[in-house]
Amino acid sequence: MSLVEVRKYKLDLEESWHEGGPRLDKPLRVAVSSAVVKNPFAGRYEPDLLPFMAELRALGMELATRAVAALGGAQAVQAYGKAALVGEDGELEHGAVWHEAGGWAMRELLGEPKAIVPSAKSIGTLGTRLIIPLSHLHAAYVRSHFGAAEMTIWDGPRRNEIVFGLAMATGGRIHARVGGLAEKDVVGNDGLR
Template identity: 75%
Template sequence: MSLVKVRKYKLDVEEVLHERGPLATQPLRVAVAVAVVENPYAGRYEEDLLPFMQELRMLGRDLSERLIQALGGKEMVQAYGKAAIVGEDGELEHGAVWHEAGGWAMREALGEPKAIVPSAKTIGGPGCRLMLPLGHIQAAYVRSHFGVAEMTLWDGPRRNEIAFGLAMATGGRIHARLGGLAAADVKGEDGLR
């Protein structure tokens, strides 16, 4: 019997045309895919969380594919991030299983990019808003791609659930102009530059 029991999925896509400046030549598209999952450890302590983490890899693959399709293909993706909101009968460590499961799945789906997948997690209930951090997929020092995507569900997570989310974006902030390593100059050898 699977430890991963999904109650619902949500896919949000936003398109940013400008940030009070001129219209962007290419709009920024940011997508967030979320699955609300029953927490198999709600209300109790479980020493071994690895079986849950391993099973969540399939969910990570599913959410990654939903995002890639929503953004028009993996070649369009320049930034990514992940997050979890754990219902109040769980613990923060139950959301931490997503670090490996969600991050691994996104890397696999995108052809093994080098940069760390930024992440956030919290304890919260229905309607909780979590700002999911974004970073460039090949190089962590690309300042223009430091951004956020909002992850929220009006009816989740419930006390015994976890909302697991992944995000991808087609570029960096609209009108980014603060210098640093440009995306066009990334070598992508070490995940940093």
């Protein structure tokens, strides 16, 4: 029997045209793809979480595929992040299994980017808002792409659930102008520059 039992999926897509400055020719698009999953370890201590993490790879691929499609394909994605929100009967480590599973899926679909996938995880309850950090997928020093996306499920996570999410964006902050490595100058060999 599978350790991964999905109750629901959610896909959020936002388009931003400006933040008070000039209107963009194309909007910044941010997608958050998430799933509410039964926590197989709720209410008890499980010493071996690796089988759960391995099974979550399929969920990671499902969520990554949905986000990439919503943004118009892998070539459109410039920033990414991931998050897990564990219900009250779980522990933070139950959300940490998403580091490998969620990150792997995005890397697989986006052409093996080298930059670290930023993440957030917390314990929460129904409707908890979790802010997912975003950064450039090829180079961590691209300041313009330090951003955020919100993951919220109105009826989750329940006490015995976990919400897993992936976020992707088609660019950096609108009207970014605080310096740092420019997106056009990224080499992308080491994940930093």
